[in-house]
Amino acid sequence: MNKLFEQDLLGRLLETVRLQYAAANGIDDLPTALPWLGLIRRREPTPIGRGMLEPSMCLLLQGEKQMLVGERVLRYGAGCYVQAGMAMPVSGQVVRAGEAEPYYGIRVDLDPKELAAFMLEMQIPMPVQGDDPPFVSVEVAEEGLLDAFARLLGLLDRPSDLPVLGRLLKQEIMYYLVTGPGGPTLTRGVMGSQREFAVNKAIGWIREHYDAPLKIAELAEAVHLSPSVLHRRFKAATIMSPLQYQKQVRLLEARKLLMGGGVEAANVAFQVGYESPSQFSREYRRLFGASPLQDAEQLRGVAPPP
Numbered sequence: 001m002n003k004l005f006e007q008d009l010l011g012r013l014l015e016t017v018r019l020q021y022a023a024a025n026g027i028d029d030l031p032t033a034l035p036w037l038g039l040i041r042r043r044e045p046t047p048i049g050r051g052m053l054e055p056s057m058c059l060l061l062q063g064e065k066q067m068l069v070g071e072r073v074l075r076y077g078a079g080c081y082v083q084a085g086m087a088m089p090v091s092g093q094v095v096r097a098g099e100a101e102p103y104y105g106i107r108v109d110l111d112p113k114e115l116a117a118f119m120l121e122m123q124i125p126m127p128v129q130g131d132d133p134p135f136v137s138v139e140v141a142e143e144g145l146l147d148a149f150a151r152l153l154g155l156l157d158r159p160s161d162l163p164v165l166g167r168l169l170k171q172e173i174m175y176y177l178v179t180g181p182g183g184p185t186l187t188r189g190v191m192g193s194q195r196e197f198a199v200n201k202a203i204g205w206i207r208e209h210y211d212a213p214l215k216i217a218e219l220a221e222a223v224h225l226s227p228s229v230l231h232r233r234f235k236a237a238t239i240m241s242p243l244q245y246q247k248q249v250r251l252l253e254a255r256k257l258l259m260g261g262g263v264e265a266a267n268v269a270f271q272v273g274y275e276s277p278s279q280f281s282r283e284y285r286r287l288f289g290a291s292p293l294q295d296a297e298q299l300r301g302v303a304p305p306p
Contacts, residue, residue: 148173
């Protein structure tokens with residue numbers, strides 16, 4: 001009976017999202033009156049996209065998506081959600097979508113400070129964690145979470161109720177996330193033990209100083225871990241080493257600079273911390289499948305795909 005009810009809830013959510021898009025004038029990334037809630041549509045499979053996945057969750061209503069996190073491939077479909085408890089460089093693509101049956105998703109941005117305050121205020125116990133759960137996971141949405149989303153989307157046609165009831169329903173969604181099977185994924189990055197705090201601090205340092213040389217011994221000392229322990233715990237959490245994480249952050253920042261135009265690839269290489277423009281071009285092509293100039297022109301719509 002529960003499975004049938006979950007399918008009914010999923011169908012209601014899908015129909016509500018379709019109605020929202022009926023008046024969207026062709027927009028595929030649809031914002032809502034709630035700044036932390038957005039709707040996603042793709043009408044055909046997409047090429048591999050690379051970017052930084054911020055703390056968030058996305059519930060998939062129709063279609064299929066594949067995501068590469070480090071060396072881990074996550075593939076999920078309708079009724080599943082992906083969640084991230086910490087900013088992570090990822091690659092992803094929609095693998096099943098069409099004009100008749102588009103890919104539809106609902107995204108909720110998560111503020112780690114808000115999540116931590118909510119857990120403390122509600123006195124929600126920390127979920128039991130296994131050995132180093134990852135910062136990104138895919139879970140199956142259960143009845144309570146689907147029902148909360150159905151009521152949340154129903155509020156979009158009642159704007160006067162959104163300021164109060166929207167906040168309450170976001171808290172209900174956070175409750176189901178942290179108490180569900182994937183709870184450790186979120187809480188590890190928010191309210192974890194000293195070892196999680198150390199990894200979070202290391203990630204924060206790399207993101208803030210991505211253009212500086214990364215010396216593992218100095219970073220390990222700053223977060224009060226030995227180099228070997230930092231490397232092991234960092235890789236367990238992010239599925240990549242600190243140096244690999246820094247390289248992906250550098251290349252993503254370089255891509256943003258190149259998209260703006262008016263700057264040479266060699267200058268961008270130096271700005272993001274590379275000492276060798278040729279090494280920058282090689283690693284950029286390896287990650288994005290094109291040279292820096294080709295990729296930037298393609299993204300700006302002035303060149304065909306390589």
